[in-house]
Structures are given as C-alpha cells and as structure tokens.
Amino acid sequence: MIIQLDMQSDTPIYTQLMNQIIEGIASGKLKRGESLPSVRSLASDIGVNLHTVNKAYTLLKQEEYIQVHRQKGVVVHPDGMPGLTPEYSIKQQSQLRPVIAESILRGISLEDFLQTVEHIYTDISSPERGL
Amino acid sequence: MIIQLDMQSDTPIYTQLMNQIIEGIASGKLKRGESLPSVRSLASDIGVNLHTVNKAYTLLKQEEYIQVHRQKGVVVHPDGMPGLTPEYSIKQQSQLRPVIAESILRGISLEDFLQTVEHIYTDISSPERGL
Amino acid sequence: MIIQLDMQSDTPIYTQLMNQIIEGIASGKLKRGESLPSVRSLASDIGVNLHTVNKAYTLLKQEEYIQVHRQKGVVVHPDGMPGLTPEYSIKQQSQLRPVIAESILRGISLEDFLQTVEHIYTDISSPERGL
Amino acid sequence: MIIQLDMQSDTPIYTQLMNQIIEGIASGKLKRGESLPSVRSLASDIGVNLHTVNKAYTLLKQEEYIQVHRQKGVVVHPDGMPGLTPEYSIKQQSQLRPVIAESILRGISLEDFLQTVEHIYTDISSPERGL
DNA sequence: GTGGTCTAGACCACT
DNA sequence: GTGGTCTAGACCACG
Numbered sequence A, B, C, D: 001m002i003i004q005l006d007m008q009s010d011t012p013i014y015t016q017l018m019n020q021i022i023e024g025i026a027s028g029k030l031k032r033g034e035s036l037p038s039v040r041s042l043a044s045d046i047g048v049n050l051h052t053v054n055k056a057y058t059l060l061k062q063e064e065y066i067q068v069h070r071q072k073g074v075v076v077h078p079d080g081m082p083g084l085t086p087e088y089s090i091k092q093q094s095q096l097r098p099v100i101a102e103s104i105l106r107g108i109s110l111e112d113f114l115q116t117v118e119h120i121y122t123d124i125s126s127p128e129r130g131l
Numbered sequence E: 001g002t003g004g005t006c007t008a009g010a011c012c013a014c015t
Numbered sequence F: 001g002t003g004g005t006c007t008a009g010a011c012c013a014c015g
Helices: A013-027 A039-044 A051-062 A086-107 A110-125 B013-027 B041-047 B050-062 B084-104 B111-126 C012-027 C039-046 C052-062 C086-105 C112-123 D011-026 D039-046 D050-062 D086-105 D110-125
Strands: A067-070 A074-076 B066-069 B075-076 C064-069 C074-075 D067-068 D073-075
Touching: A013 A110, A013 B084, A039 A051, A051 A067, A086 B013, A086 B084, A086 B111, A086 D067, A110 B084, A110 B111, B013 B050, B013 B075, B013 B111, B041 B050, B041 C112, B041 D039, B050 B066, C012 C112, C012 D086, C039 C052, C039 C064, C086 D086, C086 D110, C112 D086, C112 D110, D011 D050, D011 D110, D039 D050
Parallel strands: none
Antiparallel strands: A067 A074, B066 B075, C064 C074, D067 D073
C-alpha cells in the first residue's frame, strides 16, 4: 500500500498515517490478518522517525484495528473490527457535527451534503480501485 | 447564546468556540448582522484568555463568517455566507474522509451513516431554538 | 508526594511512576481535583526524561485516573474513579492469578495469603500515614 | 497438560509458559517427580522458539520448581517446593501492592477484594482436575 | 530483526 | 510556561 503524507499539513504525521491505514483496511486493500511493515521499515520507507510510526501503530492497536503479534509482527486485526460501540458513536458525532454545521452555514442543502458523503463512501469502499 | 466548553477536550478552546459560533449561526440562533459580545466580555464570561477569544474571532473573520468593526464591535456577517467555495469543498472532504473511512471499517452501512448525518443536520438546523 | 524510583528494576520507570501515583490517590495523599506537577518539573525533580513522565501521565489519563485540564494542567480526576469495570476485572484477575498460583505452589495457605493481602490493603488505605 | 498461549499479550511467552506450569503444579495436575516434555518437543508442540521454552525452564529451575537432569530430562522438583522464603515474600508483596492499590482506587472494598482472591485461590487448587 | 523503553534536544500550539 | 509532536540515537527483551 502506498502511503501519502503531507509534511506541511497541520494534522500530525501519526494521525495522517492512522487515517491512511484505516482507509486501507476500510477499502479492502489491507485484509484481515495481513502483515503491516515493521515500525522500522515503514519509518525508513516514508522518511519519518520510527517513533512516529510507532505512535500510529500503538493508537491503532488501542482501537483494536491492528494487533501486535509476537511472532508475525504487526497485522491487521484478524477477528473483524470493533463495530459501532457507544464510545465510537459519540466520537463520530463530535467529529461530524462541526463539519455539518459549517456546511449548513454555507448554505449547502441536506441533499447536496448527503450526496457528497455518499460519493466519498463509495469512493473508499469500491473495490475497483487500483492498488 | 450559551457557550459550552470542555477544558479536558483535546480540541483547542478556540476551535470549540469557533464551532459553537458557527453552529449558532447555522441554526439561526445568531442572525445576520447580530452583535456578538466583545472579546473582553466574552472572555470573562466564559473564563478563558483574551487571546483565545481573539483567535477564534480572527479565524471566523478570515472565513468571512463575521465582521469586526472598530466601533460597532463584532457582528455576524450581514451579507450572507460565502457558500460552497472550491477551497471549502476540499477542506470539507478532507474532514469527512477519515470519519467515513473509520465508519466503513467498523462496518457501518452507507444507509446508517447517511441517517446519522441527516439526524445531526436536522438537529442543528431545526427551528426549535429554545434557550 | 515523594516519588521513589528504582532505576535498576526491570519494571519500566513509567510503570513505577504510574504505580506510585495510583497508590498516592488510593491512599488519599493525592485528592480529587488536586494538581500534579507538570511533566517538565516532575521529570527534572525525579531525574528522568520528560517523555517518560509524559508516558505515565498519558496512560493514567487513558484509564481516567487523571485529567489534563487546559488551564489547570494535570489534575487528579475530580469526578471519582471508574469503579469496577468488566475490563478491569479481567485485568485484575490476570494479574492476581499467577501470584496466587505461585503462592499455592509454595505451600502458603489461603488464610496466610488473605492476611498478607489484608495487611497491604490497610497499609495503603490507612489515613494515619505521614506524607 | 494443555498450554494456552496468547501471542498478542504483552506478557512474554516465556512468562506465560512459566505461569502455566506453575499453575499446573499448584493445582496438582503436575505431580512431584513427574516428567515434563523436553525443550524440543514442547517447543514444537506449542509452536514457539526453542530459546523461549529453554528460558522458561531455566527460570523455573532457578526457583527450584523443576529439576533438569541430563538423562531423565525435565521433572517437577521431587523434594517439595521452596516454601515461603524471605525473598519470595518481598517479590510477592511487590507484585501484589500495585494491584491492591489500583483496586482501592477503583473503590473495591477489602471484603470484595478478599473474596476475589479466595475465588481464584480455590479455583486453582480445587481438585477437579478435568482434562 | 522485532517492538519496547529511555534519553536528549527541538519546535510548535495553546493559554 | 504548558502539553503535544517530531527527530535522532541508543539499549534491551524477545523470539
């Protein structure tokens, strides 16, 4: 999987990394149980410090999206993902609410907004994406 | 309008402030041309630093959501909001994309996700502006 | 509160730090809402790197034993502690089980073991401890 | 005896192995003088590295829980277990103390804690050695 | 070779 | 001055 980072962005690198990996799993490019590169190799590949990668992995592990297997290294969580927990539901809404509010303020209709969301949703999850 | 801040949150206070004001305008609780409290009074009201309120106002002004007059003070922008600019469209998608990706990964269907979005949308824009 | 660290121990410094702070709260030496030293000052006080202290604080925050307040800095969680969650119950038993097994193997009777536990319990929680 | 290992756990495999064997002896499933599998066969049985099994056995020997003979192989120590030495007492308390402190902090009463301990104690030492 | 831990030093965002 | 982020380099435990 190709990782694209924006060093100028104000979102931390480890967050960008998390997002990319999450999107990779969501899109099916990374499959359950599949190995991820080691902290060191990924770090050198994308040109960041190993601690930065480590932080991303650690947080992904905490959310149970990946596992650190003592023998196989880091792998995508094989037992399926956590599902819609109450905590995530809250987090999701607190992330969504400001975006929706700003869109309303700019006069974007519900229909247009839903269409944008649907477009992104299918863009991520459609399997006809080159990898 | 009542401002609710979470001092423990990892979102900066100035961002929370911006979000609350944006939601206030989006919901119609704050109308075009309506005055906002001065930096000083708002800061003392909600118990935060002057700079914090100032930063929120400055950023809101940059996005043309409010106007800052030397004498009239701070008012909601009277000429209507910017609408869907290309820049905002990009920003919007970059905010939405990670949320949607994570939701897909947790197995939330497009229908459920759209329903959540719609719920928040109507919750914000509903005219029951009690309080 | 006085922090005692054993640099030779094989338990990581950040774990020792966590344990000491947990015991401080449990014993009542650290009260709800009370401020803890800043990452930097504590680090220089006990002669370790700021990242080590930071890691301890971060983990304590995750367990909701402390809060990072944007204005007051780091404080003991004011709203009381999490209580006996199912997750903690599992963690507790997985910590206890090996100790108990080894004690059984060494021929320590249930009564003796309970007495040891009770002794430690009262030692920690008794308020007649100098601070 | 069946060995259950968790490759995702943060407790090292050799420690898990030790704990399982200790619990086996404590519960009476493994009797004094009884043979344990050789390093090689156990390693291949449970699918771990030779060194890992070796380390577990070595440490168990150091604590005098097992004996390693050149020819007879590995056996549970036939002369009985070490008993409550001063060193073990210290080790035991340093293991117990953090667990007890955290439980106090979570508001678990002494009675409840003792009951949990007693439950685990009897669970391990109960003679229903099915399997 | 892997992840985990620790140190040292630096910059930035926030208040 | 606070915590958050990132880098660089080192050692160790584990397998």
